[in-house]
Amino acid sequence: MKTLATRKIALTGNYAVAHAVKMAKPHVIAAYPITPQTSIVEKLSEFVERGELKSSFVNVESEFSAMSVVYGAAMAGARAFTATSSHGLLYMYEVVWWTALSRAPVVMAVVTRTIGPPWNIHVEHNDILTLRDTGWLVAMAGDVQEAFDLTLQAFKIAEFAVLPMAVGLDGFILSHSTEPIELTPQEVVDEFLPPRRFDVPVAFRPGVPVTFGNLPSDNRIHARHKAALYNAHQDAKELIRRVDEEYGKLTGRSYGGLVEWYKCEDAKYVVVCTGAWCSDGKAAVDRLRARGMPVGLARLRFLRPFPAEWLRRLDLYDVVIVYDRDITPAGGVLGLEVKSVLSRAKVINIIAGIAGVDFDVSGFYETVQNAIGGKYGEVEFVI
Amino acid sequence: MLPLASPALASAGVTGTWRIYKPVVELEKCVDCGVCWQFCPDSVIEWERGRKIQIDYTYCKGCGICAEVCPVKVIKMVPENNT
Amino acid sequence: MTFRLDQLPKKKYVLPGNAACAGCGMMIGLRVLGMALGEEVVLIVPASCSSVVQGLAPKSSIAMPVLNVPFASAAAVATGISEAFKALGVRGHAVVWAGDGSTVDIGFAAVSGAAERNSDVIYVMYDNEAYMNTGIQRSGSTPKYAWTSTTPVGKREQKKDVALMLAVQGAPYVATANIAYPQDFYRKLKRAAEIPGFKFIHLYAPCPPGWRFDPAKTVEVARLAVETGVWILWEYDRGAFRLNPPSTIYRDRAKRRPLADYIKIQGRFAHLSDEEVRFIEEEVEAKWQRIAKFLE
Known part of the structure; x- marks a missing residue:
């Protein structure tokens, strides 16, 4: 481990992301305001104006153009780099897909927010979960420090996997909460993150007549290209582990695999969730354990690549309680996905905290007991 | 990693088969001005000043623009089955 | 600038055997673009006829780098490429080659945004006055009265004058061009390449199947558009607005050919009465009066 001095500094989640982006030295940043993302790009524009970051900062007229600009740049x-939330992500959706199928290693922060109507700026995960089928790598930070670290790692993961990557952080809960965090020294970041290779996935230069994206002579060309995204996601699992391990050696902070296991070794019941409220979930696990209940928690750090190998381990437990801060007409997204890989364990899907409804330690504490006590059906709403 | 494409002839096949009328040039009357070369949408007219024009019938779609723009009217559109 | 045909590059930037319809006006323009700037550009092509004319991968009919992009995104993608080139020290131009639908309708916000922030992009809108690629549906750039498959009795609304809008916005360089005047288009492309910031060229490009005329007449229709005054060649070069030959002489209404010469050879106007043609003639004159105000 390096002995370089690390700085401890109090930052909001959004400012932590902005600092990480600054250290990654992107050439191009495109920005369009939307609450609660806005303070990321505001801070970045300050860095650029003060000369602390030599990026081209492009103010665009829509999120659709924000994604288009970073796509073209990549x-x-x-x-x-770009950042967005909720309706902004929905508005850029066509280019989001185009970016993944172009293997453009863009990094985007998604500060999660409720989808309307009615208008509602509070947290919910439905927005970032719309990325699940697109080919993007998708991670969710558990706290402000991880939002910083994941953002730095995202540039390396995206560029080596040749896939775009989204780093999610819960709107307001992380984005606007101040926590003391360690900033990685710039020299360490420079050692960790090599310059972007301009010729991957394609050297797009005047005088070099390559075409990308015209109609295929055989639809199997297109089909194979799409199938390659699946393989790229499988390969990304090992890459993510390696990048995190390397980052850990350089900074002393590493997070392990795609799923963080909390007190699961001797558990009979496991809570599954993602994002900032996992901290509340962990506190509830501690309280339940103090009362003798063998409960653990699995925090999904990455939603894509889909951590199937990790999730299959959940079949070892008696009851798996999946918390979704999102809602689809078929149930919660994580609930559906966890069920898809399990055959033995009983799965209860609790949909809570949507539309920014408060859900805290006591919420987990009570609902876990209800779930274990057989009071809930397969899908349970807690509103 | 990406399915790229490179510049090539016949990206949509042998387009000369589309032709119903064929441009036929009376080369002895051609004034070597290059106007047909300039306006051919398909780059099927070869032209170097002093060598007059040559039409690539493998790909010429027979649109007839060359015959229309020829200032001395020495390109005739002839029905394909008569040639 | 000299423009001798025999000194233009002979390299084929548009290759034979492509998927364009016979007599495609846009392809004439694309060849001029290649001759003018072929080695200095990357093309950004949104969904349009131009995405199809490239033919089938792994072949492409365009011998320039081409990035195909979503319908509404071209101006913004070009901005990203241009900013990346600047950051990475790459010389060359990001050039959008887009149809009228993507430019004046679905992608107009992106075009307007790129113009407002003065992104260093050359944007060429080839105008075939409808959604030709999907089968001749009306666009915001379809002229009044024209038949399309979604205006079966003729369009009731005016054509959007996007070039004039962008000139009023104050883009550094805005010009109109016409495939019947390749020399003028070539010069405008070269000029655009000299100017930093947002450049917009509105290229008139007849479409034989869409406008219902004999494909041999593409250049003639385009020329008649200028000679009847329907299409006005002008440029707005960093604050100076001027007409370009031969449109300069057609400012005088008496010098223009009768509008019927242009209307009668296009099937899309076949349903018009003589009275309606006279009415369009007045609208053409009104357009000239608008332009005249900019010339003062």
């Missing part, structure tokens, strides 16, 4: 070989 296809031309630049490191590129």
